[in-house]
Amino acid sequence: MNETVRAYDRDAAAYVAHGPAMTDAVRARVEDFAQRLGAGARVLEIGSGGGRDALLMERLGLRVRRTDITPGFVALLRAQGHEADLLDPLVDDLAAAGDPYDAVWANASLLHVARVDLRVVLTRLAAVTRVGGLLGAALKEGDGDGWSTHGAISGPRHFTYWRADHLRAVVAAAGWTGIEIHAGVAGRRGEAWLEVSAVRDGVSP
């Protein structure tokens, strides 16, 4: 377990109780995602956290596989009666039983993946998504990387910041097309976000 995951694990209950509420921007992205996918579509969620987005996706007719790298979040999701899997998208088996997923949802989770590893993670996610399937993600906008302590998590977490052009190139190189990135989306604490959507390319990465 790395330092960031340890920080989440220590305060997972506090994050669920006092963590970020669903913003209008996230709700709009989830609704658009669900509309594009259609009812019954199967979504792999990376970094479900407290499960806020999964609940909305399910209300909108999607089927969600909840996963998280942090054991505390997986335990809390299970205690709420959901199936949830402990999963690190960089190294663990992501495959679905049966067909590939129709989509991957990763809100504010891939920002903890080291810059050098993001292409590998996105390539692994593409490999388990059907051609034409969707990727929805949000990462923090900025330069470099660094540690930050804020919000309901009392320990420091490591963040990798991205600029749209570089991120677009990495997403494309990982087997995704139709890439749209909305930059400069304002967060609650004045931080800026990059909202990403993409379509699984027809060519194997």
Ligand SMILES: C[S@@+](CC[C@H](N)C(=O)[O-])C[C@H]1O[C@@H](n2cnc3c(N)ncnc32)[C@H](O)[C@@H]1O
């Ligand atoms: C800011 S929380 C977001 C949780 C949830 N998606 C949301 O929007 O409320 C970050 C999430 O990323 C997960 N995470 C931490 N390190 C990660 C990594 N290296 N790869 C994937 N997810 C990671 C955490 O366990 C946590 O669930």
